């Protein structure tokens with residue numbers, strides 16, 4: 001577990017000291033407890049939960065109510081780690097009052113520390129408004145999965161000069177709008193390094209190479225727990241999915257073969273009680289006959 005409550009100041013200090021920031025997604029109480037106990041600095045309640053937990057094939061259908069439900073559970077498992085929740089699809093493009101109200105619900109009801117918002121210049125004013133209202137904002141640039149239908153797939157971003165320049169400009173604008181950190185997803189390592197050096201706020205990469213201030217991966221990806229998605233930036237640390245599948249298969253077979261439950265899993269009636277119950281049943285049957 002991180003020694004002290006992680007705040008935006010902790011993360012700034014880590015960047016200055018070149019101490020890597022470890023972030024991982026968490027979606028419920030047990031995943032939050034495991035990540036917290038492992039010493040993760042930030043738990044991200046990512047809208048990827050739509051794909052790895054709720055079974056949708058993108059993050060687009062995920063609602064604020066979904067995010068709230070999972071954020072509450074994660075907050076109960078988080079000790080010192082910072083809990084950040086994704087604003088779901090379209091939220092940041094609503095009128096400012098509505099954006100503030102939704103962010104407020106994630107903090108007041110969900111107990112999130114702050115929110116993460118996908119986008120650049122087009123959401124700059126919303127980042128300013130959130131920041132002014134006391135909502136810590138984490139930006140998210142590069143591959144922004146909520147725009148998958150617009151982007152044409154989960155593709156590496158910022159590969160040519162105009163797109164790389166736009167990413168650099170967006171990053172600076174999001175920082176200047178008040179964001180306390182930035183996620184950079186699926187961009188070439190050299191570009192991510194430039195952004196990281198260019199910004200004062202911590203940059204946390206996913207598929208963005210080795211030179212960001214921190215890294216984030218999806219919980220289910222590092223444990224090979226789910227999904228048809230196998231992004232090339234993922235490192236599988238444990239084949240937990242296989243372990244779980246074999247355990248569940250064994251249980252089902254044990255039930256069908258009557259190998260479960262065994263004597264040690266059962267309780268028994270006290271001496272004599274069974275005979276009394278037999279007598280009771282016989283008495284009831286006689287009563288019915290009469």
Ligand SMILES: Nc1nc(=O)c2c([nH]1)NC[C@@H]1CN(c3ccc(C(=O)N[C@@H](CCC(=O)O)C(=O)O)cc3)CN21
Nearest residue numbers: 048051052145154155156218221227229230231232233
């Ligand atoms: N399980 C999971 N892990 C994630 O990292 C993740 C989600 N779900 N859902 C929401 C988004 C979608 N993400 C993705 C999904 C696929 C790729 C992917 O396969 N990318 C190709 C790059 C293709 C190219 O441009 O060359 C890759 O090979 O990594 C990347 C990010 C990241 N997020």
Ligand SMILES: CC(C)C(=O)C(=O)O
Nearest residue numbers: 025046047048183206
């Ligand atoms: C992959 C991370 C950055 C994310 O946004 C999510 O999990 O939803």
Ligand SMILES: [Mg+2]
Nearest residue numbers: 046047048086
């Ligand atoms: Mg997300």
